[in-house]
Amino acid sequence: MHIFKSSMASMFALAFAMFGSSIFTAQAAPMSCTTSAGGSGATLTLSDATAAACFTGNDTNQIDNSFLLFGMTGWVLSDKNDGPDGDGTIDFVTGPTNGTKSGGWSIDTLAGLTKVVITLKAGNGFGAFLLDLTTPDPLSGTWASTKGLSHASIYYNGTPTIVPLPAGALLLITGLAGLGLAARRRNKRQPV
Known part of the structure; x- marks a missing residue:
């Protein structure tokens, strides 16, 4: 019986060493990127993202159905924190506040989508962040910028599920x- 308990303990320890640490630490880290717009660039950060990319210019003037973002085209503007822009499939419940440098964000739904991006525009560029939908609460998080925020937007890729x-x-x-x-x-x- 002692050998059985010892073997079981060893197998549990091995399983924990192989899988346990990834099970307990599987949380998305904040992602950051820096726009390269000379002196007016900004470092932008969003929590619970799996990828980040920074661009020069304005997201609402550039991201459309043919814009290549995270290896995909077909992006649709869903909401913008300071206007009635977008189709309203996913809306900000708590949008980033323009002019500030950090805060929280939350959205109302994922609408059955698996590719959702939040953009932060500051200075002469913007950062795009692909949300990690595997986190315990993929509908909210935090953001930060080294410059005052101009606006934030939500984009999605795919066909939403109407619930x-x-x-x-x-x-x-x-x-x-x-x-x-x-x-x-x-x-x-x-x-x-």
């Missing part, structure tokens, strides 16, 4: 039931 709102379905059912009840009462009151 019906449960509250909307409940509201529809309640409304239909109310109409049915009103029609039934009206029919009872009318003489035959």
Whole structure:
């Protein structure tokens, strides 16, 4: 019995050494990049990202269906923190605040997508960050910039999944039931 326990302990220790540390430390680190716009460049950082890339210029003027970003084209603007831009598939709940140099961000959904990017524009460039959707909370994180933020945007790649709102379905059912009840009462009151 002692040999069995010793063998089991050794196998557990080996398994922990091989897999345990990666299981317990599998968290995305903040990703950073620096724009190369001379004296007006900025270092931009976003938490919970798997990749980062910096560019000169303005993301909303450059990123479109044909822009190559993280090896893919077909990017769609979903939301911008300071305007009604985008198709609204994914929206900022808490957007980065323009003019500041750090803070938090949160989005409302992933809409079934596996490729979501947040961009931070500061100085004469912008950083694009591919979100790590495997983190415990892929819908929120932090950001930082060495220059005051101009704006932040959300882009996605792929076809979103439309998820019906449960509250909307409940509201529809309640409304239909109310109409049915009103029609039934009206029919009872009318003489035959």
